Amino acid sequence: MATAIAFVALVSLNAYVLLAGADFGGGVWDLLATGPRRAEQRALIAEAIGPIWEANHVWLILVVVLLFTCFPAVYAGLAIALHIPLTLMLIGIVLRGSAFAFRSYGSSEDAPQRRWGRLFAIASLLTPLLLGVCIGAIASGRVGAVLEQLNSGGTRESFVSMYVWPWLSPFTVAVGALALCLFAFLAATYLTVEADNAALREDFRRRALAAAIAVFVTAFLALLLARWQAPRVSAGLLASSWAPALHVLTGIAAILAIAALWVRKWRIARIAVAAQVSLILWGWAATQAPYLVPPTLTVANAAAPSRTLALFLIVLALGAIVLLPSITYLFRVFKSSPAHEPGAGRAK
Amino acid sequence: MGDVLAARSQMAVSLGFHILFAVVGIAMPVLMIIAEARWRRTGDAMYLELAKRWAKGTAILFAVGAVSGTVLSFELGLLWPGFMRFAGAIIGMPFSLEGFAFFAEAIFLGVYLYGWQRISPRAHIVAGFLVAVSGAASALFVVIANAWMNTPAGFQLQNGAPVNVDPLAAMLTPAAFPEVLHMLVAAYAATGFAVAGIHGFMLLRDHRNAFHRRALGVALIVGVPAAIVQPISGDVSARYVAHWQPPKLAAMEGQFRTESGAPLRIGGIPDVDAQRTRWAIEIPRGLSLLAFHDPHAVVRGLDAVPRRDWPPVPVVHVAFQIMVALGTYLALLGIWVAVEALRRRDLAANRWLMRAVTIASPMGFICIEAGWTVTEVGRQPWVIYGVMRTADSVTPMPGLIVPFLVISALYCFLGVVVVWLLYDLVMRSPITRDGDGTIAPAAA
Ligand code: HDD
Ligand code: HEM
Numbered sequence: 001m002a003t004a005i006a007f008v009a010l011v012s013l014n015a016y017v018l019l020a021g022a023d024f025g026g027g028v029w030d031l032l033a034t035g036p037r038r039a040e041q042r043a044l045i046a047e048a049i050g051p052i053w054e055a056n057h058v059w060l061i062l063v064v065v066l067l068f069t070c071f072p073a074v075y076a077g078l079a080i081a082l083h084i085p086l087t088l089m090l091i092g093i094v095l096r097g098s099a100f101a102f103r104s105y106g107s108s109e110d111a112p113q114r115r116w117g118r119l120f121a122i123a124s125l126l127t128p129l130l131l132g133v134c135i136g137a138i139a140s141g142r143v144g145a146v147l148e149q150l151n152s153g154g155t156r157e158s159f160v161s162m163y164v165w166p167w168l169s170p171f172t173v174a175v176g177a178l179a180l181c182l183f184a185f186l187a188a189t190y191l192t193v194e195a196d197n198a199a200l201r202e203d204f205r206r207r208a209l210a211a212a213i214a215v216f217v218t219a220f221l222a223l224l225l226a227r228w229q230a231p232r233v234s235a236g237l238l239a240s241s242w243a244p245a246l247h248v249l250t251g252i253a254a255i256l257a258i259a260a261l262w263v264r265k266w267r268i269a270r271i272a273v274a275a276q277v278s279l280i281l282w283g284w285a286a287t288q289a290p291y292l293v294p295p296t297l298t299v300a301n302a303a304a305p306s307r308t309l310a311l312f313l314i315v316l317a318l319g320a321i322v323l324l325p326s327i328t329y330l331f332r333v334f335k336s337s338p339a340h341e342p343g344a345g346r347a348k
Numbered sequence: 349m350g351d352v353l354a355a356r357s358q359m360a361v362s363l364g365f366h367i368l369f370a371v372v373g374i375a376m377p378v379l380m381i382i383a384e385a386r387w388r389r390t391g392d393a394m395y396l397e398l399a400k401r402w403a404k405g406t407a408i409l410f411a412v413g414a415v416s417g418t419v420l421s422f423e424l425g426l427l428w429p430g431f432m433r434f435a436g437a438i439i440g441m442p443f444s445l446e447g448f449a450f451f452a453e454a455i456f457l458g459v460y461l462y463g464w465q466r467i468s469p470r471a472h473i474v475a476g477f478l479v480a481v482s483g484a485a486s487a488l489f490v491v492i493a494n495a496w497m498n499t500p501a502g503f504q505l506q507n508g509a510p511v512n513v514d515p516l517a518a519m520l521t522p523a524a525f526p527e528v529l530h531m532l533v534a535a536y537a538a539t540g541f542a543v544a545g546i547h548g549f550m551l552l553r554d555h556r557n558a559f560h561r562r563a564l565g566v567a568l569i570v571g572v573p574a575a576i577v578q579p580i581s582g583d584v585s586a587r588y589v590a591h592w593q594p595p596k597l598a599a600m601e602g603q604f605r606t607e608s609g610a611p612l613r614i615g616g617i618p619d620v621d622a623q624r625t626r627w628a629i630e631i632p633r634g635l636s637l638l639a640f641h642d643p644h645a646v647v648r649g650l651d652a653v654p655r656r657d658w659p660p661v662p663v664v665h666v667a668f669q670i671m672v673a674l675g676t677y678l679a680l681l682g683i684w685v686a687v688e689a690l691r692r693r694d695l696a697a698n699r700w701l702m703r704a705v706t707i708a709s710p711m712g713f714i715c716i717e718a719g720w721t722v723t724e725v726g727r728q729p730w731v732i733y734g735v736m737r738t739a740d741s742v743t744p745m746p747g748l749i750v751p752f753l754v755i756s757a758l759y760c761f762l763g764v765v766v767v768w769l770l771y772d773l774v775m776r777s778p779i780t781r782d783g784d785g786t787i788a789p790a791a792a
């Protein structure tokens with residue numbers, strides 16, 4: 001049962017990365033908007049994000065409540081050891097969400113629009129970076145080490161070695177950069193589908209291809225650093241029995257994504273990118289299973305009592321029955337066709 | 349400032365900030381769908397304009413509510429890992445249900461705000477209705493979690509750890525019913541009067557402005573019944589507190605000594621060292637009567653528990669007095685409005701009534717902050733009443749003053765921006781008189 005729930009956690013994290021990740025990536029492209037169609041690029045991004053970002057954001061909440069209901073020790077442990085990056089990430093989330101809303105609904109004058117746009121874009125960089133850093137820190141095993149120390153009552157260590165060093169290392173930063181590039185790649189690819197004219201589509205095609213290169217560079221870097229700083233990850237990725245299959249699949253998805261962009265098959269590219277990103281996430285999960293926080297907390301030893309887990313699964317099933325059709329409806333209303341009437345949907 | 353105090357302050361700032369937006373998220377959808385339904389029924393385009401403007405303001409507030417709520421769901425762990433490790437498996441359930449309610453709310457809010465042109469009128473109103481229902485559901489679940497902290501249930505203690513965990517029993521904790529009822533009614537009362545106050549203020553300048561007249565009407569329909577019910581619901585809450593958390597009641601009332609036939613104290617400042625409450629108006633036997641419906645009932649004072657288990661008495665007492673005073677004002681004002689409306693008088697033309705409504709604008713929200721101060725500070729020094737002390741649940745990380753200051757600064761900034769944007773939105777409202785037929789934005 002605990003394994004099933006851990007699985008659900010991963011699925012929600014995956015949904016968060018694919019959906020909200022693209023919203024953050026949109027912020028990156030907002031910041032990097034250039035060329036003659038700069039304003040159109042920004043408008044497209046705003047329109048693509050507007051109706052759905054709050055719903056996308058809830059996947060993160062789901063991961064959080066799932067952790068603290070079903071794996072309270074994991075939630076408490078991560079919150080202690082990753083206090084600083086999580087707080088910074090929250091600041092990013094707050095500024096991103098509110099700046100976006102202020103821009104969409106506030107005064108339509110030019111200067112405030114640009115100011116909020118800038119803040120929205122910068123905050124969009126911060127959050128993915130720190131999300132990656134946190135994941136990197138967990139994977140490296142250093143978070144687990146800090147928790148072991150706290151459990152054994154040894155808090156003699158200095159502040160920096162307890163609360164900074166575990167998450168700040170070349171490896172974690174590389175994972176953060178990888179997350180950022182992946183999100184940008186996702187966003188650019190999705191936007192090629194959503195753009196309503198060819199010129200704009202070409203803009204985002206070029207951006208997607210550039211992001212693809214950045215993904216390769218950062219992924220390679222993270223893998224190199226993993227050998228040195230996160231041996232469990234690199235051992236899993238290089239040596240285990242499922243590794244070759246994983247690499248082949250991820251590679252196929254990556255190549256397919258780039259090829260589809262190259263020949264302008266936008267919808268195929270969208271699917272391939274999503275697959276690639278998901279495979280990377282699942283690859284990380286596979287390297288550390290059955291650990292949630294290596295090398296201490298496993299799915300089994302951190303799980304809540306079985307009564308709670310059973311009830312959670314029931315609630316989850318009921319929730320899914322209500323919510324999945326609703327989400328489908330939301331996306332059908334807003335994503336079925338490229339917006340025909342720009343701005344028409346907004347309550348002006 | 350010590351670490352525990354910094355953590356408590358950060359929690360108080362974050363919750364006190366979030367609740368303002370959450371309350372709007374609960375009640376505003378109701379106002380919007382009433383306006384929209386009136387537009388559909390009467391064809392009066394002014395109601396459509398009203399629904400759209402309110403939607404715009406709500407979208408801003410909702411976004412801030414969503415992000416500040418996200419902050420909270422992390423802060424529970426960032427600040428109180430000991431609490432969450434203990435309580436997660438027991439009260440995670442209402443939080444999870446709340447998560448689903450958010451999902452529904454966010455989805456249908458997206459449909460509602462952006463879907464004016466994309467879906468049928470009926471679907472649009474249904475979406476608005478679902479936003480209102482899921483907003484109320486979020487409040488229901490999260491307040492249940494809080495009620496559990498006041499009257500913990502659904503587990504047994506063994507060597508300081510919970511065993512025989514039963515999340516359903518935890519959700520049916522005794523404090524749940526009165527707290528949820530009081531909170532939901534509070535949300536409608538506070539938002540209804542806040543909105544009515546803003547439009548009432550504009551009507552003081554020009555009582556024939558058709559836009560503000562309609563807005564006032566809709567807001568009062570939501571606010572007035574809620575404000576009239578609220579003291580009754582508050583009385584139910586107080587009796588639960590008297591039964592389950594005697595020290596909190598004693599702090600609320602400034603009751604230091606255990607006595608039978610205890611007086612009701614209105615106002616006053618508790619002096620903790622002298623163990624008495626000064627300068628209060630005392631109504632003999634009033635407290636025994638209100639709390640236990642028996643003028644001779646014994647009310648347990650603070651002396652019934654050791655000094656180290658006392659909450660900060662003056663804070664709790666003063667906050668409670670503020671809530672009751674302002675709540676009474678709102679209820680009386682509600683009755684006045686109801687009487688005038690039943691006699692079919694023109695409310696907007698009654699300047700004294702409009703003045704009274706205008707000053708009521710912030711009162712519901714002040715009540716909410718004060719009420720939560722009573723609930724939360726009154727629970728101290730416990731985070732889980734009688735089970736876990738706040739100081740034992742705080743994170744081991746030192747230097748908590750830094751995140752406290754950072755979060756406070758961030759919220760100050762957001763608060764200022766939100767107020768400024770809303771001000772802008774209200775000031776750009778249309779000036780029209782009934783009969784003109786046109787809608788023209790003022791001073792754009
Ligand atoms: C519009 C807002 C509002 C108004 C007019 C009132 N309250 Fe209230 N009160 C709240 C908003 C609120 C609140 C913020 O929503 C609280 C905090 C926790 C809760 O459940 O509701 C609360 C808590 C609260 C508690 C503490 C419950 C606990 O600790 O579990 C009591 C005893 C009362 N209230 C009593 C009253 C009385 C006797 C009122 C008479 C006029 C009153 N309230 C008006
Ligand atoms: C510890 C306490 C709390 C936590 C952890 C919490 C958490 C959250 C979260 C994560 C969200 C964002 C959902 C989204 O993304 O849309 C949210 C929004 C909301 N919360 Fe809270 N919350 C708390 C207290 C409260 C209280 C006391 C109330 C009720 C009265 C409340 C009512 C709401 C409502 C109605 C919303 C959605 C509407 C809006 O954002 O305006 N919350 N909360």
Ligand code: HEM
Pocket residue numbers: 356357359360363364366367428431490491493494497717720721724725727728730731738
């Ligand atoms: C939104 C309305 C709420 C407000 C305004 C509020 C206010 C406060 C305040 C003022 C404190 C600090 C108390 C003190 O240190 O003296 C506090 C603490 C706390 N609150 Fe609330 N609260 C709210 C709802 C909730 C809910 C729904 C929960 C959770 C389920 C919750 C959980 C906590 C926790 C865990 C603490 C820290 C431990 C403690 O000080 O006891 N609160 N809150």
